[in-house]
Amino acid sequence: MNKTSKIALTALVAFPLVFLTSCGGDEPVDEINEDIIEEVIEEVKNESYYQIPSPDEMFGFIKESGLKYNKSALNPIQNVSSYTDPKQQALNFGIYSADLAYTAAFEEYQESIKYFGSIQKLADQIGLSSAFDKMLIERVQNNLNNADSLVSITNTSYFSVVDYLEQNEQGGKLGLIASAGWLETVYIVSNTAKYGKDKAAIERLADQKLTLDNLLAYLEKYAESDADVKEVHGWFKELEATFAGLEEKSTGSGITLKKKEGAKKMVLGGGETIGISEAQFNAIKDKISEIRNNIVKVQA
Helix, strand or coil: CCHHHHHHHHHHHHHHHHHHCCCCCCCCCECCCHHHHHHHHHHHCCCCCCCCCCHHHHHHHHHHCCCCCCHHHCCCHHHHHHCCCHHHHHHHHHHHHHHHHHHHHCCCHHHHHHHHHHHHHHHHHCCCHHHCCHHHHHHHHHCCCCHHHHHHHHHHHHHHHHHHHHHCCCHHHHHHHHHHHHHHHHHHHHCCCCCCCCHHHHHHHHHHHHHHHHHHHHHHHHHCCCHHHHHHHHHHHHHHHHHCCCEEEECCCCCEEEEECCEEEEECCCCEEEECCHHHHHHHHHHHHHHHHHHHCCCC
16 A cells, blocks of 8 residues: 555544544644655645644644533443444444544543443454554553543554554455544534534534545445445435535635744645535434434344
């Protein structure tokens, strides 16, 4: 896999953290090493990528988002033992991973350790236990009162999952995990933000129309060869139809090179803003909730 593709895949899995930590404040940017700018810039012009703020930027953005912590929006950890189907396990691994990121960002330390335990259980069941070794577990336990370290560890767990799935050519499973993780972030935001009150969060939700397009393009690669991915792809196509009415307005090329305190920064993606009415917000919220509840539901 070339370096540019790896950047895109890593961003895909890391996205739950990105969205949860960028509901307000200035638009996040990703610092790119100067040595690789020349290598990827031409390819970036022809591809769609997500923006990934650095871990410290992520934590700052979530603190500025203005949204209150909403425990009721999370998938209860008691449900984890009820997920026995491989597809269900992979999807809820994504759900719980986003929930872990959310609790860590809001410094709900005791909840974080519980959600870390939930994704560790699912990791064992879907063949991802190598991403959650003893050292990582000990780091979590030793940093429960250190917000910066806990968010950094959450990042590390995502990157470990990506590396493992890349090395083992399990793109379909990566698609399921990333899809569910992204869905949980928009579910939490749409069920916490109030239209007319939380302007930054609502605008960020509308911007997910572009992210959804990229996510669907990734799922399409595996939909024909993987029945589980095909089913999930169908769900997200329904969500795409709900987003379809949102109006996109171009604000530039979406690629910016600039100097800041002597360092180059490159912004990937963006370039458009999207408007959303209250009726559109409610329709999107309802569809997101429908799909998400289908994933997390426990059979009686």
